[in-house]
Amino acid sequence: MRARFIGNGRDDPASVTLGGVTFALHGAPMAVSAEWERRVAGNGHFEVVAVEPGASAEDVSPNNEKAALLAQAEALGLDVDGRWGVKRLRAALEAAHGEDGA
Numbered sequence: 302m303r304a305r306f307i308g309n310g311r312d313d314p315a316s317v318t319l320g321g322v323t324f325a326l327h328g329a330p331m332a333v334s335a336e337w338e339r340r341v342a343g344n345g346h347f348e349v350v351a352v353e354p355g356a357s358a359e360d361v362s363p364n365n366e367k368a369a370l371l372a373q374a375e376a377l378g379l380d381v382d383g384r385w386g387v388k389r390l391r392a393a394l395e396a397a398h399g400e401d402g403a
Contacts, residue, residue, distance in 0.1 A: 303330035310382035
């Protein structure tokens with residue numbers, strides 16, 4: 302199993318370390334040992350990413366777009382939550398662009 306640290310959207314640390322593995326906030330999915338799988342899978346601060354054998358995390362990760370949208374929203378000073386999905390982030394960015402006429 303692979304998982305990525307998505308935080309809770311409020312006062313998130315830049316990274317966390319579990320079972321000797323450091324997860325960067327909104328970083329690439331990291332392999333999770335069998336002993337930590339259950340804890341990580343049941344924790345809302347992590348997103349489990351299924352990776353087929355031989356595929357890279359970048360090939361299957363929908364969060365590349367999410368990370369880009371989060372960065373755009375933060376650059377605009379929008380109050381967004383790291384738990385939001387791509388659809389909600391897009392809507393917030395579209396609304397912000399509509400308000401400023403961009």
